[in-house]
Amino acid sequence: MVKKKTKFTCQTCGYESAKWMGKCPGCSAWNTLVEEIEQKSPRRGAFNHTASTILSKPSPITSIETISEPRIYTKSKEFDRVLGGGIVRGSLVLIGGDPGIGKSTLLLQVSSQLARENRVLYISGEESVKQTKLRSDRLGVTSDELFVLAETDLEHISQSISEVEPAFVVVDSIQTMYHSEINSAPGSVSQVRECTSELMRIAKTKGIAIFIVGHVTKEGSIAGPRILEHMVDTVLYFEGERHHTYRILRAVKNRFGSTNEMGIFEMKETGLEEVANPSEIFLEERSQGAAGSTVVASMEGTRPVLVEIQALISPTSFGNPRRMATGIDQNRVSLLMAVLEKRVGLLLQNQDAYLKVAGGVKLDEPAIDLAVAISIASSFRDKPTGATDVFVGEVGLTGEVRRVSRIEQRVQEAAKLGFQRVIIPERNLGGWSIPKGVNVVGVSDVRQALQYALGG
Template sequence: MAKKISTKFVCQACGYESPKWMGRCPNCGAWNQMEEEVIADKNNRRSRVSMTGKSAKAQTIQEITVSKIPRVKTKLAELNRVLGGGVVPGSLILIGGDPGIGKSTLLLQVSAQLNDTGGKVLYVSGEESASQLKMSANRLGVKGDNFYIYPETDMAAIRQTIEEIKPDFVVIDSIQTMSQPDVSSVVGSVSQVRESTADLMKIAKTNNIAIFIVGHVTKEGSIAGPKMLEHMVDTVLYFEGDRHHTFRILRAVKNRFGSTNEIGIFEMRNGGLVEVLNPSEMFLEERLAGATGSAVVAAMEGTRPILAEIQSLITPTVFGNAKRTVSGLDHNRVSLIMAVLEKRAGMLLQNQDAYLKAAGGVKLDEPAIDLAIAMSITSSYQEKETRPKDCFIGEIGLTGEVRRVSRIDQRVQEAAKLGFTRIFIPKNNIGGWTFPKDIEVVGVSTITDSIRKAFDNK
């Protein structure tokens, strides 16, 4: 008698599983995303076995010895910092980004640099042929004796090639094109992505191979596939930017071996990606002198202080309800600060349209940017410009107080380095550290105190 084949229905948007088909996924609410898939035979599951045939075993915590994991540094200092100091052997790194943003360019350059350090690299491409990759490599000046190109999508063949070559680093471009022979669903489905990533995780952990995985993103900007994909890997990096502009931002949103929310700034040129060593200067180079609605903040991105410009445009509304539009800032944070300004500073903003953005394409989301947002809104509302060399740092409470922030010394040092002569900080942050000699530090305790000192005594 033939064995009955068991099937299930899986949502291609979120990975929700159901024994029957449903038009609308009860987990994520997506319509017509449930597809039938064959349940894999549990007897075909493989345990973690290394290339040498050694399998994992249970040990007491006293038996396990820990040595400092050596990191492999690339020639891109920005990438090293985002990764927490370099590439960790045996780690699984997921890189997501919009089509054409430069993910393959970045990984081709990184692969060549890792090869220069003495490592053996295997670049697996499921989207380009070997000759096409060679053309890109020639344009970028990429070459190496132990740099292997392998155009393949079958995970069984990739696993066998890894066992034969025994590389130190593997690049999978992209995970959505990989297929498992024992999974019946179509390429790019939730099951295929999940099983391929699980297979790569076993290879990385049991053989101490660092694996880079390229992931496509959805129209909402998140990595395509189940959310489980981001939980399985060690590091999640997002490569952001506008294809019509040259600057790119590499942002870490998860990192088991370093700080999260680190960013690296790159510039796309004809010869590939070049790191930007002074992003603060880049974000401020086009600032218009004497313009109202502009304020500069020293924000922290991970461990790095970055000076960015916050711009506001406050205009009387022509509709019944005032409009609030933001770019690069949190909408709820802007609404909160405008409410505080109206209640505590006496500004009538309920009949004003407000448009705010963080110039340069950077995304700012930390409490220390509150004071700069308030000064930018006040500047546009009162038609009074801030001083070109003023910088604002501080969190604003609902009662109008300016609260202390972290790493104030690093922020002030960055502002002084860029030539700013006056910086507004919370009064409670003064003390316990040494001010730079060439900058005036102004302590403020309330939002009204900040407005008075910033605009009335110019």
């Protein structure tokens, strides 16, 4: 009997070793090498299931004819916005998120919307057909063009796709799928890589848009090899707290659109409902007259969103003061506190600082610097800012307030929600129309901004 050869494969980066090691030399992760049976090298010409049967030849790019196909829109404008304006035929989209966050619910609702004009195949490797039916009844999903399949064998899935001939396919999830030619367990690096490669071939050759669900690790990244995110066209993350009703859909990779877009949904008993105006949601519980609270107009892709930034500054009881931030980069908070101490004269070196973006949103653009600085100064001096003030601007190390992009859209969003004064960089004044009822104030440095915001 021929002895089977084994190898050890890292489940994070795919590094292969002849013997087991505690620490992976490729990604420096601990206890990630798993023993797998080594595959024999296929004979020349025998490995055809991942290659096209028609050999392609190199051709000049000027001689290639393109046909502009319109994108397919769903009933969810938030979902279409994150994808870059709709679904592209032949695309492979990966959606990741924490367990129970609503990935399957979102895709089942999108499948129902697409099934009104197209044929959709929903493949579940984690639920039976009856369980999927029970969830669809709860969500009100009914369509004769929505086909459901409970299968994990990729060969049977490929045959079903050829028989049904759908325009869209949903695979839930990629970690449960396996290929019979790979002897490793489902969810391993070899299985995930091979199954994704086969689904990518089906999507590109047949022009089928395929959505695959990916599990995430405890660090928040998608489980499996890193090559999984490189192979697909679009990577979406479904974020949110399980104990809160709001969910945020973000794009971290998109070959057909921007990666700065954000879609907001609310989880209800009947499923996910899109939030048309997220600014009202983030500001509905704001306390009036509270020190340390400011409002910033942040751009999330092509849409301005008004978000509340809260700061709590208190004397420290330790040798080293604490700096904690939720939704903002902690290094940026330390930088702005150093600017306030050096350029404005606020003694913050013996103060603990706690900052938070209300609503669970993550902000990373430079235009939030001024609002963060005003919030810190407001809490330190225990003076509230105006209830109808909005702050926008980037703060430099010398204390200057630098210009930001798309200032007109930010001010219009503030005017729409009833804010009366917007403090912006001085260099952003002029060249655009100011909405009625809004007082736009231009400032050149942080000290001047504090005089307008706190009166000194």
